[in-house]
Amino acid sequence: xxxxxxxxxxxxxxxxxxxxxxxxxxxxxxxxxxxxxxxxxxxxxxxxxxxxxxxxxxxxxxxxxxxxxxxxxxxxxxxxxxxxxxxxxxxxxxxxxxxxxxxxxxxxxxxxxxxxxxxxxxxxxxxxxxxxxxxxxxxxxxxxxxxxxxxxxxxxxxxxxxxxxxxxxxxxxxxxxxxxxxxxxxxxxxxxx
Amino acid sequence: xxxxxxxxxxxxxxxxxxxxxxxxxxxxxxxxxxxxxxxxxxxxxxxxxxxxxxxxxxxxxxxxxxxxxxxxxxxxxxxxxxxxxxxxxxxxxxxxxxxxxxxxxxxxxxxxxxxxxxxxxxxxxxxxxxxxxxxxxxxxxxxxxxxxxxxxxxxxxxxxxxxxxxxxxxxxxxxxxxxxxxxxxxxxxxxxx
DNA sequence: ATTTTCCCTTGATAAATATCAATGGTATTT
DNA sequence: AAATACCATTGATATTTATCAAGGGAAAAT
Numbered sequence: 001x002x003x004x005x006x007x008x009x010x011x012x013x014x015x016x017x018x019x020x021x022x023x024x025x026x027x028x029x030x031x032x033x034x035x036x037x038x039x040x041x042x043x044x045x046x047x048x049x050x051x052x053x054x055x056x057x058x059x060x061x062x063x064x065x066x067x068x069x070x071x072x073x074x075x076x077x078x079x080x081x082x083x084x085x086x087x088x089x090x091x092x093x094x095x096x097x098x099x100x101x102x103x104x105x106x107x108x109x110x111x112x113x114x115x116x117x118x119x120x121x122x123x124x125x126x127x128x129x130x131x132x133x134x135x136x137x138x139x140x141x142x143x144x145x146x147x148x149x150x151x152x153x154x155x156x157x158x159x160x161x162x163x164x165x166x167x168x169x170x171x172x173x174x175x176x177x178x179x180x181x182x183x184x185x186x187x188x189x190x191x192x193x
Numbered sequence: 194x195x196x197x198x199x200x201x202x203x204x205x206x207x208x209x210x211x212x213x214x215x216x217x218x219x220x221x222x223x224x225x226x227x228x229x230x231x232x233x234x235x236x237x238x239x240x241x242x243x244x245x246x247x248x249x250x251x252x253x254x255x256x257x258x259x260x261x262x263x264x265x266x267x268x269x270x271x272x273x274x275x276x277x278x279x280x281x282x283x284x285x286x287x288x289x290x291x292x293x294x295x296x297x298x299x300x301x302x303x304x305x306x307x308x309x310x311x312x313x314x315x316x317x318x319x320x321x322x323x324x325x326x327x328x329x330x331x332x333x334x335x336x337x338x339x340x341x342x343x344x345x346x347x348x349x350x351x352x353x354x355x356x357x358x359x360x361x362x363x364x365x366x367x368x369x370x371x372x373x374x375x376x377x378x379x380x381x382x383x384x385x386x
Numbered sequence: 387a388t389t390t391t392c393c394c395t396t397g398a399t400a401a402a403t404a405t406c407a408a409t410g411g412t413a414t415t416t
Numbered sequence: 417a418a419a420t421a422c423c424a425t426t427g428a429t430a431t432t433t434a435t436c437a438a439g440g441g442a443a444a445a446t
Contacts, residue, residue: 060338068338070330083327092334119312126319133326134276137263140333141285144369145253145261148432167393176337181433183395341402360423374403376425 001029004052005104008076013124022118026110030103032056038079038095038103045084045091047105051077054101055165058093059173069174072098072162078128098166143176148185151175194222197245198297201269206317215311219303225249225294231272232288238277240298244270247294248358251286252366262367265291265355271321291359336369341378344368 002024009015009023030049032038038056039045049056051073058079059069070093073079084091085108106114114121142151155175156163163171172182195217202208202216223242225231231249232238242249244266251272252262263286266272277284278301299307307314335344348368349356356364365375 060334062338068334070334070337082323082330086323086327115316119315122312122315122319123308126315126322129319129322129326130275130279133322133329134279136326136329136333137275140329140336141253141261141263143333143336144263144367145255169393174337178434179394180396180435184433187395362423371404372424373405373426377403380425 002027002052002104004075005050008050009124012127013120015120015124019118019120023114023121026106026114028105028107028110030105032097032101032103034097034100036097038097039081039091039093041092041094042090044088045081047107048078048080048082048085048111049073049095050104050106051075051079052102052104054103055098055162056095056101057098057166057170057174058095060093067173068176069170072159072166072170072174074161074165078132098170148175148177148181149189152182152185153189195220195245195297197268198243201243202317205320206313208313208317212311212313216307216314219299219307221298221300221303223296223298225290225296227290227293230287230289231296232274232284232286234285234287235283237281238274238284240300241271241273241275241278241304242266242288243297243299244268244272245295245297247296248291248355249288249294250291250359250363251288253286260366261369262363265352265359265363265367267354267358271325291363341368341370341374342382345375345378346382 005027006020009020015023028047030038032054038049039058041060053075056073056079057069058071058073058081059067061067071079079095081091081093081095083089084093111125115125142154146154152175155171168182168186169179172179175182177185198220199213202213208216221240223231225247231242232251234253246268249266249272250262251264251266251274252260254260264272272288274284274286274288276282277286304318308318335347339347345368348364361375361379362372365372368375370378
């Protein structure tokens with residue numbers, strides 16, 4: 001249990017076995033069936049979730065009922081509504097399972113305890129969030145500076161696992177497109193080979 | 194000197210006077226005239242810059258020579274090419290001054306020393322990057338889920354200082370639009386009042 | 387085995403946005 | 417004070433993307 005999570009911890013920071021034991025005490029495992037909610041918009045987000053297995057997405061729904069995907073999370077990734085988690089405000093995102101999932105939840109209390117008592121945990125969190133920030137900035141850069149075709153190619157080369165496991169209409173949503181437009185972009189790309 | 198920076202430090206974390214003295218030793222002041230470069234694409238980014246005074250932008254330039262603005266930074270904000278700073282790879286962004294600037298530079302060595310020796314500094318950095326991540330995620334959300342009009346309104350209400358101090362064509366670039374389109378969006382909004 | 391649901395594609399058309407060109411205003415430089 | 421550079425706006429047109437509608441195939445449910 002928690003194998004993927006512990007591996008992720010050790011990859012970045014040199015935790016001792018005692019550190020890991022302490023961390024373990026603060027974790028809660030959770031399984032989720034495909035299509036189940038992890039978080040619903042309007043609820044307060046009380047955890048950060050680490051994905052041991054499976055795939056999830058976070059998204060908003062607009063007035064028309066259209067889903068706009070903010071983030072995917074596969075094995076080894078963290079997912080949460082960070083703003084809600086940090087402030088206690090109602091979540092603006094919904095999170096649900098694209099596949100059956102095994103998660104490791106870090107509650108607000110657990111997070112605060114670990115930050116207070118285990119400096120290495122804070123280092124790990126800092127590295128995680130820094131990596132997430134850099135990745136998000138790259139995504140934004142590609143949105144405002146590349147053509148659709150280039151964006152899609154870049155996406156498939158950076159996240160081939162997502163392309164394989166997630167339906168295309170979700171990738172379209174993640175890119176801010178309609179499924180029809182993404183289908184046409186893909187056609188153009190493949191017809192050119 | 195460094196007043197704004199120290200205020201930003203104290204706002205988030207309870208630094209002692211000794212802490213601040215230690216930090217001060219690691220800082221380098223820098224002034225920049227309007228239009229001067231702080232960082233050029235291709236160079237390695239060797240610092241994180243805190244803005245004491247003035248305004249800067251980071252951006253990429255595409256094959257056509259068009260500038261795509263990734264970030265603005267006003268007083269109290271940090272700006273850098275974080276990926277280049279962390280990895281030592283050549284920067285993908287250029288940073289230059291929109292107004293005359295007074296900056297506080299934190300070099301790579303300074304950053305590493307402070308992280309190693311001053312846990313509170315790590316906490317401050319973690320809080321900064323977390324805030325930046327949340328803000329970036331909001332920007333992304335508005336790009337993929339709002340109409341142009343709503344996005345511009347949201348931008349002006351979140352960043353009124355930027356609207357006042359930065360030419361509109363730069364805001365258009367930041368939004369991924371042509372100046373003409375932004376001008377028309379603005380016209381629509383104002384004509385409706 | 388059949389039905390149902392989900393997903394992707396395609397076509398026709400509408401709407402949004404970019405491009406190109408021109409103008410006038412304002413600030414800055416000379 | 418004149419000249420220059422910078423900036424925002426507007427119009428005409430082209431391009432891109434969304435919308436609406438339909439169909440077919442594969443997977444999942446019954």
